[in-house]
Amino acid sequence: MDKIIEKLETWRDIFLKNIPNIAIAIVVVLIAYFASRAINSFISKNLRNRIKQESVRNLVSRVASAVIFLLGLYIAMTVLKFDGTLKTIVSAAGVSGIVVGLALQGTLSNTISGVVLSFRHNLNIGNWVETNGYAGEVIDINLNYFVIREADNNTVVIPNKTILENPFKNYSLTTQMRIAIECGVEYGADLEMVEKLTKQTIQDNFNQKEIGKNVEFYYTEFGDSSINFLCRFWVDSQNALQKLKAKSNAIIQIKKAFDKENINIPFPIRTLEFTNKLNVKNDIAKQHMSSN
Template identity: 80%
Template sequence: MDKITNKLDTWKDIFIKNIPNIAIALVVIFIAYFASRAINTFISKTLGKKIKQESVRNLVSRVASAFIFLLGLYIAMTVLKFDDTLKAIISAAGVSGIVIGLALQGTLSNTISGVVLSFRENLNIGNWIETNGYSGQVMDINLNYLVIKEADNNTVVIPNKTILENPFKNYSLTTKMRIALECGVEYGADLERVETLTKEVINNTFNQEKLGKNVEFYFTEFGDSSINFLCRFWIESEDALERLRGKSNAIIKIKQAFDKENISIPFPMRTLEILPNQSLDIHKLTEKEVS
Protein backbone atom coordinates (compact mmCIF):
# COMPACT_ATOMS: atom_id res chain seq x y z
CA MET A 1 0.00 0.00 0.00
CA ASP A 2 2.91 2.32 0.74
CA LYS A 3 4.32 1.78 -2.75
CA ILE A 4 0.92 2.43 -4.32
CA THR A 5 0.44 5.55 -2.20
CA ASN A 6 3.89 6.85 -3.11
CA LYS A 7 3.22 6.20 -6.80
CA LEU A 8 -0.10 8.03 -6.67
CA ASP A 9 1.54 10.95 -4.86
CA THR A 10 4.21 11.10 -7.56
CA TRP A 11 1.58 11.13 -10.32
CA LYS A 12 -0.33 13.82 -8.44
CA ASP A 13 2.78 15.98 -8.19
CA ILE A 14 3.52 15.51 -11.90
CA PHE A 15 -0.09 16.38 -12.79
CA ILE A 16 -0.08 19.52 -10.62
CA LYS A 17 3.29 20.52 -12.03
CA ASN A 18 2.04 20.13 -15.62
CA ILE A 19 -1.37 21.79 -15.19
CA PRO A 20 -0.21 24.91 -17.10
CA ASN A 21 1.08 22.73 -19.97
CA ILE A 22 -2.14 20.71 -20.03
CA ALA A 23 -4.21 23.89 -20.13
CA ILE A 24 -2.10 25.27 -22.99
CA ALA A 25 -2.37 21.96 -24.88
CA LEU A 26 -6.17 21.93 -24.53
CA VAL A 27 -6.36 25.51 -25.76
CA VAL A 28 -4.16 24.64 -28.75
CA ILE A 29 -6.35 21.64 -29.66
CA PHE A 30 -9.48 23.76 -29.23
CA ILE A 31 -8.08 26.48 -31.50
CA ALA A 32 -6.86 23.90 -34.04
CA TYR A 33 -10.31 22.31 -34.22
CA PHE A 34 -12.15 25.54 -34.97
CA ALA A 35 -9.33 26.76 -37.22
CA SER A 36 -9.60 23.58 -39.29
CA ARG A 37 -13.34 24.14 -39.74
CA ALA A 38 -12.79 27.78 -40.68
CA ILE A 39 -10.08 26.81 -43.18
CA ASN A 40 -12.43 24.22 -44.67
CA THR A 41 -15.14 26.84 -45.25
CA PHE A 42 -12.70 29.50 -46.45
CA ILE A 43 -10.98 27.26 -49.00
CA SER A 44 -14.33 25.96 -50.31
CA LYS A 45 -15.56 29.52 -50.93
CA THR A 46 -12.24 30.71 -52.35
CA LEU A 47 -11.80 27.78 -54.72
CA GLY A 48 -15.46 27.96 -55.69
CA LYS A 49 -14.64 30.99 -57.82
CA LYS A 50 -11.75 29.27 -59.61
CA ILE A 51 -12.51 25.53 -59.64
CA LYS A 52 -15.85 24.42 -61.04
CA GLN A 53 -15.60 20.81 -59.82
CA GLU A 54 -17.13 20.59 -56.37
CA SER A 55 -15.40 17.26 -55.71
CA VAL A 56 -11.96 18.88 -56.14
CA ARG A 57 -12.91 21.76 -53.84
CA ASN A 58 -14.11 19.31 -51.19
CA LEU A 59 -10.93 17.24 -51.46
CA VAL A 60 -8.59 20.23 -51.09
CA SER A 61 -10.57 21.75 -48.22
CA ARG A 62 -10.74 18.44 -46.33
CA VAL A 63 -7.01 17.80 -46.70
CA ALA A 64 -6.19 21.35 -45.56
CA SER A 65 -8.58 21.02 -42.62
CA ALA A 66 -7.01 17.71 -41.55
CA PHE A 67 -3.51 19.20 -41.87
CA ILE A 68 -4.38 22.16 -39.61
CA PHE A 69 -5.86 19.89 -36.95
CA LEU A 70 -2.89 17.47 -37.03
CA LEU A 71 -0.52 20.42 -36.77
CA GLY A 72 -2.40 21.62 -33.68
CA LEU A 73 -2.27 18.11 -32.22
CA TYR A 74 1.51 17.98 -32.79
CA ILE A 75 2.01 21.34 -31.06
CA ALA A 76 -0.14 20.19 -28.13
CA MET A 77 1.94 17.03 -27.69
CA THR A 78 5.13 19.10 -27.86
CA VAL A 79 3.81 21.38 -25.12
CA LEU A 80 3.12 18.29 -23.00
CA LYS A 81 6.74 17.21 -23.65
CA PHE A 82 5.75 14.07 -25.54
CA ASP A 83 8.64 14.53 -27.96
CA ASP A 84 10.16 11.17 -27.09
CA THR A 85 6.78 9.52 -27.52
CA LEU A 86 6.38 11.13 -30.97
CA LYS A 87 9.84 9.94 -32.01
CA ALA A 88 8.98 6.42 -30.87
CA ILE A 89 5.69 6.51 -32.79
CA ILE A 90 7.41 7.74 -35.96
CA SER A 91 10.12 5.08 -35.66
CA ALA A 92 7.55 2.35 -35.14
CA ALA A 93 5.49 3.64 -38.06
CA GLY A 94 8.32 2.92 -40.46
CA VAL A 95 8.38 -0.76 -39.45
CA SER A 96 4.67 -1.26 -39.01
CA GLY A 97 3.76 0.81 -42.06
CA ILE A 98 4.40 -2.09 -44.40
CA VAL A 99 2.25 -4.45 -42.36
CA ILE A 100 -0.54 -1.89 -42.02
CA GLY A 101 -0.33 -1.09 -45.72
CA LEU A 102 -0.83 -4.73 -46.65
CA ALA A 103 -3.70 -5.09 -44.19
CA LEU A 104 -5.40 -1.93 -45.46
CA GLN A 105 -4.68 -2.48 -49.13
CA GLY A 106 -8.36 -2.21 -50.07
CA THR A 107 -8.83 0.98 -48.03
CA LEU A 108 -5.72 2.60 -49.50
CA SER A 109 -6.88 1.63 -52.98
CA ASN A 110 -10.24 3.32 -52.32
CA THR A 111 -8.43 6.42 -51.03
CA ILE A 112 -6.25 6.72 -54.12
CA SER A 113 -9.27 6.07 -56.31
CA GLY A 114 -11.14 8.83 -54.45
CA VAL A 115 -8.38 11.31 -55.29
CA VAL A 116 -8.50 10.28 -58.95
CA LEU A 117 -12.31 10.53 -59.08
CA SER A 118 -12.25 13.96 -57.46
CA PHE A 119 -10.13 15.34 -60.30
CA ARG A 120 -12.12 13.70 -63.10
CA GLU A 121 -13.82 16.30 -65.27
CA ASN A 122 -16.48 13.84 -66.48
CA LEU A 123 -17.75 13.14 -62.95
CA ASN A 124 -18.86 15.74 -60.45
CA ILE A 125 -21.24 16.19 -57.54
CA GLY A 126 -24.78 16.76 -58.78
CA ASN A 127 -24.36 14.62 -61.91
CA TRP A 128 -26.85 11.88 -62.66
CA ILE A 129 -24.91 8.67 -63.31
CA GLU A 130 -25.53 4.96 -63.81
CA THR A 131 -22.91 2.48 -62.62
CA ASN A 132 -22.62 -0.99 -61.09
CA GLY A 133 -26.36 -1.55 -61.46
CA TYR A 134 -27.34 1.68 -59.69
CA SER A 135 -28.61 4.97 -61.09
CA GLY A 136 -28.94 8.27 -59.27
CA GLN A 137 -27.56 11.71 -58.44
CA VAL A 138 -24.02 12.00 -57.08
CA MET A 139 -24.27 13.47 -53.58
CA ASP A 140 -20.65 13.18 -52.40
CA ILE A 141 -17.21 12.03 -53.53
CA ASN A 142 -14.83 11.51 -50.62
CA LEU A 143 -11.61 9.60 -50.07
CA ASN A 144 -13.31 6.26 -49.42
CA TYR A 145 -16.60 6.03 -51.28
CA LEU A 146 -19.04 7.72 -53.63
CA VAL A 147 -22.62 8.44 -52.52
CA ILE A 148 -25.52 8.56 -54.96
CA LYS A 149 -29.23 9.11 -54.34
CA GLU A 150 -31.56 7.04 -56.50
CA ALA A 151 -34.88 8.18 -57.93
CA ASP A 152 -36.74 6.45 -55.07
CA ASN A 153 -34.69 8.53 -52.57
CA ASN A 154 -32.57 5.57 -51.47
CA THR A 155 -28.92 6.38 -50.76
CA VAL A 156 -26.29 4.05 -52.24
CA VAL A 157 -22.67 4.02 -51.03
CA ILE A 158 -20.21 2.60 -53.58
CA PRO A 159 -16.47 2.11 -52.94
CA ASN A 160 -14.33 4.38 -55.09
CA LYS A 161 -12.29 1.48 -56.43
CA THR A 162 -15.44 -0.11 -57.85
CA ILE A 163 -16.38 3.12 -59.66
CA LEU A 164 -12.90 3.55 -61.11
CA GLU A 165 -12.60 -0.04 -62.36
CA ASN A 166 -16.04 -0.20 -64.00
CA PRO A 167 -17.65 1.89 -66.73
CA PHE A 168 -20.31 4.41 -65.78
CA LYS A 169 -22.85 6.43 -67.73
CA ASN A 170 -23.09 10.15 -66.96
CA TYR A 171 -26.40 11.62 -68.13
CA SER A 172 -25.38 15.14 -67.10
CA LEU A 173 -22.56 15.50 -69.64
CA THR A 174 -25.11 16.49 -72.26
CA THR A 175 -28.24 18.60 -72.12
CA LYS A 176 -30.08 16.48 -74.69
CA MET A 177 -31.49 12.96 -74.55
CA ARG A 178 -33.19 10.85 -77.19
CA ILE A 179 -36.35 8.93 -76.36
CA ALA A 180 -37.56 5.88 -78.26
CA LEU A 181 -41.32 5.29 -78.11
CA GLU A 182 -43.00 2.18 -79.53
CA CYS A 183 -46.73 1.92 -80.25
CA GLY A 184 -49.23 0.29 -82.61
CA VAL A 185 -52.35 1.30 -84.56
CA GLU A 186 -55.26 -0.65 -85.99
CA TYR A 187 -54.95 -2.20 -89.46
CA GLY A 188 -57.71 0.04 -90.80
CA ALA A 189 -55.90 3.27 -89.88
CA ASP A 190 -54.48 5.70 -92.45
CA LEU A 191 -50.77 5.07 -91.93
CA GLU A 192 -49.64 8.30 -93.56
CA ARG A 193 -51.97 10.25 -91.29
CA VAL A 194 -50.66 8.35 -88.27
CA GLU A 195 -47.08 9.30 -89.13
CA THR A 196 -47.93 12.95 -89.80
CA LEU A 197 -50.02 13.29 -86.65
CA THR A 198 -47.37 11.69 -84.43
CA LYS A 199 -44.64 13.98 -85.75
CA GLU A 200 -46.84 17.04 -85.28
CA VAL A 201 -47.60 16.09 -81.67
CA ILE A 202 -43.92 15.55 -80.83
CA ASN A 203 -42.79 18.77 -82.55
CA ASN A 204 -45.47 20.82 -80.79
CA THR A 205 -44.68 19.28 -77.40
CA PHE A 206 -40.87 19.17 -77.42
CA ASN A 207 -39.90 21.71 -80.14
CA GLN A 208 -37.41 19.61 -82.08
CA GLU A 209 -36.47 22.58 -84.27
CA LYS A 210 -35.15 24.46 -81.25
CA LEU A 211 -33.01 21.44 -80.34
CA GLY A 212 -31.72 21.19 -83.89
CA LYS A 213 -33.12 17.67 -84.28
CA ASN A 214 -35.78 15.90 -86.32
CA VAL A 215 -38.44 13.42 -85.28
CA GLU A 216 -37.72 9.91 -86.57
CA PHE A 217 -40.71 7.74 -87.40
CA TYR A 218 -40.67 4.16 -88.72
CA PHE A 219 -43.31 1.47 -89.11
CA THR A 220 -41.58 -1.63 -87.82
CA GLU A 221 -43.83 -4.68 -88.28
CA PHE A 222 -47.23 -6.21 -88.92
CA GLY A 223 -48.18 -7.32 -85.43
CA ASP A 224 -50.84 -9.84 -84.39
CA SER A 225 -53.45 -7.13 -83.90
CA SER A 226 -51.74 -3.88 -84.94
CA ILE A 227 -49.24 -2.24 -87.24
CA ASN A 228 -46.42 -1.23 -84.92
CA PHE A 229 -44.21 1.82 -85.24
CA LEU A 230 -41.15 3.36 -83.59
CA CYS A 231 -40.87 7.08 -82.91
CA ARG A 232 -37.60 8.64 -81.75
CA PHE A 233 -37.23 12.24 -80.63
CA TRP A 234 -35.07 14.48 -78.43
CA ILE A 235 -35.72 16.38 -75.20
CA GLU A 236 -33.76 18.82 -73.03
CA SER A 237 -32.65 16.74 -70.07
CA GLU A 238 -29.67 16.06 -67.81
CA ASP A 239 -30.98 13.12 -65.80
CA ALA A 240 -33.00 9.94 -66.22
CA LEU A 241 -36.04 11.33 -64.39
CA GLU A 242 -36.54 13.99 -67.05
CA ARG A 243 -36.35 11.26 -69.64
CA LEU A 244 -39.14 9.33 -67.93
CA ARG A 245 -41.26 12.48 -67.63
CA GLY A 246 -40.70 13.26 -71.30
CA LYS A 247 -41.72 9.78 -72.40
CA SER A 248 -44.82 9.88 -70.18
CA ASN A 249 -45.84 13.27 -71.57
CA ALA A 250 -45.38 12.02 -75.15
CA ILE A 251 -47.61 9.00 -74.51
CA ILE A 252 -50.37 11.23 -73.10
CA LYS A 253 -50.24 13.68 -76.01
CA ILE A 254 -50.16 10.96 -78.70
CA LYS A 255 -53.08 9.11 -77.09
CA GLN A 256 -55.12 12.33 -76.95
CA ALA A 257 -54.36 13.11 -80.61
CA PHE A 258 -55.26 9.56 -81.73
CA ASP A 259 -58.54 9.68 -79.81
CA LYS A 260 -59.42 12.99 -81.44
CA GLU A 261 -58.80 11.51 -84.91
CA ASN A 262 -60.57 8.22 -84.04
CA ILE A 263 -57.36 6.24 -84.48
CA SER A 264 -57.46 3.16 -82.28
CA ILE A 265 -54.53 1.59 -80.47
CA PRO A 266 -55.64 -2.06 -80.45
CA PHE A 267 -54.96 -4.68 -77.82
CA PRO A 268 -54.85 -8.50 -78.26
CA MET A 269 -58.26 -10.19 -78.38
CA ARG A 270 -59.29 -13.85 -78.59
CA THR A 271 -62.50 -15.14 -80.16
CA LEU A 272 -64.02 -18.48 -79.10
CA GLU A 273 -66.14 -20.24 -81.76
CA ILE A 274 -68.55 -22.89 -80.47
CA LEU A 275 -70.02 -25.30 -83.00
CA PRO A 276 -73.73 -26.22 -82.68
CA ASN A 277 -72.98 -29.84 -81.77
CA GLN A 278 -70.39 -28.93 -79.12
CA SER A 279 -70.82 -27.84 -75.56
CA LEU A 280 -68.52 -25.51 -73.61
CA ASP A 281 -67.61 -26.22 -70.04
CA ILE A 282 -66.36 -22.90 -68.67
CA HIS A 283 -64.93 -24.61 -65.57
CA LYS A 284 -62.47 -26.61 -67.67
CA LEU A 285 -61.00 -23.57 -69.39
CA THR A 286 -57.65 -22.33 -68.25
CA GLU A 287 -57.27 -18.80 -66.98
CA LYS A 288 -55.47 -17.81 -70.21
CA GLU A 289 -58.30 -19.18 -72.38
CA VAL A 290 -60.95 -17.37 -70.39
CA SER A 291 -59.15 -14.04 -70.76
Protein backbone atom coordinates (compact mmCIF):
# COMPACT_ATOMS: atom_id res chain seq x y z
CA MET A 1 0.00 0.00 0.00
CA ASP A 2 2.87 2.33 0.84
CA LYS A 3 4.41 1.70 -2.59
CA ILE A 4 1.15 2.55 -4.32
CA ILE A 5 0.81 5.78 -2.34
CA GLU A 6 4.42 6.64 -3.09
CA LYS A 7 3.88 6.03 -6.79
CA LEU A 8 0.72 8.17 -6.85
CA GLU A 9 2.58 10.98 -5.08
CA THR A 10 5.34 10.76 -7.69
CA TRP A 11 2.79 11.03 -10.49
CA ARG A 12 1.17 13.97 -8.70
CA ASP A 13 4.48 15.77 -8.48
CA ILE A 14 5.19 15.11 -12.15
CA PHE A 15 1.73 16.35 -13.09
CA LEU A 16 2.06 19.55 -11.02
CA LYS A 17 5.51 20.12 -12.44
CA ASN A 18 4.24 19.75 -16.02
CA ILE A 19 1.04 21.78 -15.66
CA PRO A 20 2.53 24.68 -17.70
CA ASN A 21 3.56 22.27 -20.46
CA ILE A 22 0.13 20.60 -20.45
CA ALA A 23 -1.54 24.01 -20.68
CA ILE A 24 0.72 25.01 -23.58
CA ALA A 25 0.04 21.69 -25.34
CA ILE A 26 -3.74 22.14 -24.99
CA VAL A 27 -3.48 25.69 -26.35
CA VAL A 28 -1.36 24.46 -29.28
CA VAL A 29 -3.90 21.72 -30.14
CA LEU A 30 -6.79 24.19 -29.98
CA ILE A 31 -4.92 26.69 -32.15
CA ALA A 32 -4.09 23.91 -34.63
CA TYR A 33 -7.74 22.82 -34.73
CA PHE A 34 -9.15 26.27 -35.43
CA ALA A 35 -6.27 27.05 -37.81
CA SER A 36 -7.02 23.88 -39.80
CA ARG A 37 -10.68 24.92 -40.15
CA ALA A 38 -9.67 28.43 -41.19
CA ILE A 39 -7.18 27.06 -43.73
CA ASN A 40 -9.89 24.77 -45.12
CA SER A 41 -12.28 27.67 -45.66
CA PHE A 42 -9.54 30.00 -46.97
CA ILE A 43 -8.25 27.55 -49.56
CA SER A 44 -11.77 26.66 -50.75
CA LYS A 45 -12.60 30.33 -51.35
CA ASN A 46 -9.31 31.34 -52.96
CA LEU A 47 -9.05 28.33 -55.24
CA ARG A 48 -12.55 28.84 -56.62
CA ASN A 49 -11.31 30.99 -59.51
CA ARG A 50 -8.17 28.95 -60.21
CA ILE A 51 -9.58 25.43 -59.91
CA LYS A 52 -13.03 24.99 -61.41
CA GLN A 53 -13.54 21.45 -60.15
CA GLU A 54 -15.14 21.57 -56.72
CA SER A 55 -14.00 18.03 -55.92
CA VAL A 56 -10.33 19.05 -56.40
CA ARG A 57 -10.80 22.14 -54.23
CA ASN A 58 -12.32 20.03 -51.48
CA LEU A 59 -9.48 17.52 -51.66
CA VAL A 60 -6.77 20.19 -51.47
CA SER A 61 -8.45 22.01 -48.58
CA ARG A 62 -8.99 18.79 -46.63
CA VAL A 63 -5.39 17.66 -47.05
CA ALA A 64 -4.07 21.11 -46.03
CA SER A 65 -6.38 21.13 -43.01
CA ALA A 66 -5.18 17.68 -41.93
CA VAL A 67 -1.51 18.67 -42.32
CA ILE A 68 -2.00 21.77 -40.14
CA PHE A 69 -3.72 19.79 -37.39
CA LEU A 70 -1.12 17.00 -37.43
CA LEU A 71 1.66 19.60 -37.23
CA GLY A 72 0.00 21.18 -34.19
CA LEU A 73 -0.40 17.75 -32.61
CA TYR A 74 3.31 17.02 -33.15
CA ILE A 75 4.28 20.34 -31.53
CA ALA A 76 2.02 19.59 -28.57
CA MET A 77 3.64 16.18 -28.07
CA THR A 78 7.07 17.80 -28.29
CA VAL A 79 6.09 20.29 -25.57
CA LEU A 80 5.01 17.37 -23.39
CA LYS A 81 8.38 15.73 -24.11
CA PHE A 82 6.73 12.83 -25.89
CA ASP A 83 8.95 13.22 -28.94
CA GLY A 84 10.89 10.10 -27.98
CA THR A 85 7.66 8.15 -27.73
CA LEU A 86 6.58 9.59 -31.06
CA LYS A 87 9.79 8.42 -32.71
CA THR A 88 9.23 4.96 -31.30
CA ILE A 89 5.68 4.94 -32.67
CA VAL A 90 6.89 6.06 -36.09
CA SER A 91 9.57 3.35 -36.12
CA ALA A 92 7.05 0.71 -35.13
CA ALA A 93 4.64 1.99 -37.77
CA GLY A 94 7.20 1.17 -40.45
CA VAL A 95 7.21 -2.47 -39.35
CA SER A 96 3.49 -2.79 -38.81
CA GLY A 97 2.59 -0.71 -41.86
CA ILE A 98 2.60 -3.76 -44.11
CA VAL A 99 0.19 -5.63 -41.85
CA VAL A 100 -2.09 -2.61 -41.50
CA GLY A 101 -1.92 -2.00 -45.24
CA LEU A 102 -3.08 -5.54 -45.97
CA ALA A 103 -5.86 -5.27 -43.40
CA LEU A 104 -7.05 -1.94 -44.80
CA GLN A 105 -6.55 -2.80 -48.45
CA GLY A 106 -10.16 -1.99 -49.33
CA THR A 107 -10.08 1.33 -47.47
CA LEU A 108 -6.78 2.37 -49.06
CA SER A 109 -8.11 1.41 -52.47
CA ASN A 110 -11.15 3.65 -51.92
CA THR A 111 -8.90 6.48 -50.75
CA ILE A 112 -6.68 6.30 -53.83
CA SER A 113 -9.76 6.03 -56.03
CA GLY A 114 -11.17 9.13 -54.33
CA VAL A 115 -8.03 11.10 -55.19
CA VAL A 116 -8.24 9.94 -58.82
CA LEU A 117 -11.96 10.79 -59.07
CA SER A 118 -11.36 14.24 -57.60
CA PHE A 119 -8.96 15.13 -60.41
CA ARG A 120 -11.06 13.79 -63.27
CA HIS A 121 -12.24 16.55 -65.60
CA ASN A 122 -15.25 14.58 -66.80
CA LEU A 123 -16.74 14.25 -63.32
CA ASN A 124 -17.53 17.01 -60.84
CA ILE A 125 -19.88 17.89 -58.02
CA GLY A 126 -23.25 19.02 -59.36
CA ASN A 127 -23.12 16.72 -62.41
CA TRP A 128 -26.00 14.37 -63.16
CA VAL A 129 -24.57 10.87 -63.57
CA GLU A 130 -25.73 7.30 -63.95
CA THR A 131 -23.55 4.50 -62.59
CA ASN A 132 -23.88 1.09 -60.93
CA GLY A 133 -27.64 1.09 -61.46
CA TYR A 134 -28.17 4.51 -59.83
CA ALA A 135 -28.76 7.94 -61.37
CA GLY A 136 -28.70 11.34 -59.69
CA GLU A 137 -26.80 14.53 -58.89
CA VAL A 138 -23.29 14.24 -57.48
CA ILE A 139 -23.28 16.01 -54.09
CA ASP A 140 -19.91 14.87 -52.71
CA ILE A 141 -16.67 13.17 -53.73
CA ASN A 142 -14.44 12.47 -50.74
CA LEU A 143 -11.57 10.11 -49.97
CA ASN A 144 -13.81 7.17 -49.06
CA TYR A 145 -17.06 7.28 -50.97
CA PHE A 146 -19.06 8.90 -53.74
CA VAL A 147 -22.46 10.42 -52.90
CA ILE A 148 -25.32 11.09 -55.34
CA ARG A 149 -28.87 12.33 -54.77
CA GLU A 150 -31.49 10.60 -56.92
CA ALA A 151 -34.52 12.28 -58.48
CA ASP A 152 -36.73 11.00 -55.63
CA ASN A 153 -34.38 12.74 -53.13
CA ASN A 154 -32.82 9.50 -51.89
CA THR A 155 -29.10 9.67 -51.13
CA VAL A 156 -26.91 6.88 -52.47
CA VAL A 157 -23.41 6.28 -51.06
CA ILE A 158 -21.12 4.29 -53.37
CA PRO A 159 -17.51 3.24 -52.64
CA ASN A 160 -15.01 5.14 -54.80
CA LYS A 161 -13.42 1.92 -56.03
CA THR A 162 -16.75 0.81 -57.50
CA ILE A 163 -17.14 4.08 -59.40
CA LEU A 164 -13.62 3.92 -60.81
CA GLU A 165 -13.88 0.30 -61.94
CA ASN A 166 -17.29 0.60 -63.63
CA PRO A 167 -18.51 2.77 -66.52
CA PHE A 168 -20.67 5.80 -65.75
CA LYS A 169 -22.79 8.11 -67.86
CA ASN A 170 -22.43 11.86 -67.22
CA TYR A 171 -25.42 13.77 -68.57
CA SER A 172 -23.91 17.13 -67.63
CA LEU A 173 -20.98 16.94 -70.06
CA THR A 174 -23.27 18.03 -72.90
CA THR A 175 -25.99 20.68 -72.98
CA GLN A 176 -28.15 18.79 -75.50
CA MET A 177 -29.82 15.40 -75.50
CA ARG A 178 -31.62 13.47 -78.21
CA ILE A 179 -35.07 12.06 -77.52
CA ALA A 180 -36.53 9.09 -79.41
CA ILE A 181 -40.29 8.47 -79.55
CA GLU A 182 -41.79 5.29 -81.03
CA CYS A 183 -45.43 5.23 -82.05
CA GLY A 184 -47.83 3.67 -84.58
CA VAL A 185 -50.72 4.78 -86.78
CA GLU A 186 -53.55 2.87 -88.40
CA TYR A 187 -53.04 1.25 -91.79
CA GLY A 188 -55.57 3.55 -93.39
CA ALA A 189 -53.72 6.73 -92.39
CA ASP A 190 -51.99 9.04 -94.89
CA LEU A 191 -48.38 8.26 -94.08
CA GLU A 192 -46.95 11.39 -95.71
CA MET A 193 -49.37 13.53 -93.72
CA VAL A 194 -48.46 11.72 -90.50
CA GLU A 195 -44.76 12.39 -91.11
CA LYS A 196 -45.34 16.04 -91.93
CA LEU A 197 -47.65 16.59 -88.94
CA THR A 198 -45.29 14.88 -86.48
CA LYS A 199 -42.29 16.90 -87.64
CA GLN A 200 -44.25 20.16 -87.52
CA THR A 201 -45.55 19.41 -84.02
CA ILE A 202 -42.05 18.76 -82.71
CA GLN A 203 -40.69 21.85 -84.45
CA ASP A 204 -43.44 24.07 -82.96
CA ASN A 205 -42.80 22.87 -79.42
CA PHE A 206 -39.04 22.20 -79.52
CA ASN A 207 -37.39 24.71 -81.84
CA GLN A 208 -34.77 22.63 -83.60
CA LYS A 209 -33.42 25.55 -85.63
CA GLU A 210 -32.17 27.31 -82.50
CA ILE A 211 -30.39 24.11 -81.47
CA GLY A 212 -29.03 23.61 -84.98
CA LYS A 213 -30.63 20.17 -85.44
CA ASN A 214 -33.34 18.61 -87.58
CA VAL A 215 -36.30 16.43 -86.65
CA GLU A 216 -35.74 12.84 -87.80
CA PHE A 217 -38.68 10.67 -88.82
CA TYR A 218 -38.57 7.05 -90.01
CA TYR A 219 -41.21 4.38 -90.55
CA THR A 220 -39.78 1.25 -88.98
CA GLU A 221 -42.16 -1.69 -89.55
CA PHE A 222 -45.55 -3.04 -90.48
CA GLY A 223 -46.82 -3.98 -87.06
CA ASP A 224 -49.63 -6.36 -86.11
CA SER A 225 -52.19 -3.57 -85.90
CA SER A 226 -50.29 -0.43 -86.95
CA ILE A 227 -47.52 1.02 -89.08
CA ASN A 228 -44.86 2.00 -86.57
CA PHE A 229 -42.50 4.95 -86.79
CA LEU A 230 -39.55 6.45 -84.93
CA CYS A 231 -39.20 10.19 -84.34
CA ARG A 232 -35.97 11.67 -82.96
CA PHE A 233 -35.25 15.26 -81.96
CA TRP A 234 -32.97 17.29 -79.68
CA VAL A 235 -33.62 19.33 -76.53
CA ASP A 236 -31.55 21.54 -74.24
CA SER A 237 -31.03 19.34 -71.21
CA GLN A 238 -28.29 18.47 -68.74
CA ASN A 239 -29.94 15.71 -66.71
CA ALA A 240 -32.22 12.73 -67.19
CA LEU A 241 -35.14 14.40 -65.40
CA GLN A 242 -35.28 17.28 -67.91
CA LYS A 243 -35.09 14.75 -70.74
CA LEU A 244 -37.98 12.77 -69.26
CA LYS A 245 -40.14 15.91 -68.95
CA ALA A 246 -39.41 16.88 -72.57
CA LYS A 247 -40.32 13.40 -73.82
CA SER A 248 -43.57 13.47 -71.85
CA ASN A 249 -44.48 16.85 -73.32
CA ALA A 250 -43.69 15.62 -76.85
CA ILE A 251 -46.00 12.61 -76.45
CA ILE A 252 -48.83 14.87 -75.26
CA GLN A 253 -48.41 17.29 -78.18
CA ILE A 254 -48.24 14.50 -80.79
CA LYS A 255 -51.39 12.90 -79.37
CA LYS A 256 -53.24 16.25 -79.51
CA ALA A 257 -52.14 16.83 -83.11
CA PHE A 258 -53.26 13.34 -84.19
CA ASP A 259 -56.65 13.73 -82.46
CA LYS A 260 -57.20 17.06 -84.21
CA GLU A 261 -56.59 15.50 -87.64
CA ASN A 262 -58.51 12.29 -86.77
CA ILE A 263 -55.40 10.13 -87.05
CA ASN A 264 -55.91 6.98 -85.05
CA ILE A 265 -53.24 5.36 -82.88
CA PRO A 266 -54.71 1.83 -82.83
CA PHE A 267 -54.93 -0.49 -79.90
CA PRO A 268 -53.45 -3.97 -80.29
CA ILE A 269 -56.03 -6.10 -82.12
CA ARG A 270 -56.46 -9.86 -81.86
CA THR A 271 -58.85 -11.78 -84.13
CA LEU A 272 -60.36 -15.04 -82.82
CA GLU A 273 -61.46 -17.57 -85.45
CA PHE A 274 -63.67 -20.55 -84.62
CA THR A 275 -63.27 -23.40 -87.14
CA ASN A 276 -66.32 -25.42 -85.92
CA LYS A 277 -69.71 -23.86 -86.44
CA LEU A 278 -71.87 -23.85 -83.40
CA ASN A 279 -75.42 -25.25 -83.82
CA VAL A 280 -77.18 -23.13 -81.27
CA LYS A 281 -80.71 -24.52 -81.94
CA ASN A 282 -79.65 -28.16 -81.49
CA ASP A 283 -77.80 -27.33 -78.30
CA ILE A 284 -80.88 -25.59 -76.87
CA ALA A 285 -83.13 -28.49 -77.83
CA LYS A 286 -80.80 -31.04 -76.20
CA GLN A 287 -80.70 -29.00 -73.02
CA HIS A 288 -84.51 -28.75 -73.00
CA MET A 289 -84.95 -32.50 -73.47
CA SER A 290 -82.47 -33.32 -70.76
CA SER A 291 -84.26 -31.02 -68.32
CA ASN A 292 -87.59 -32.81 -69.00
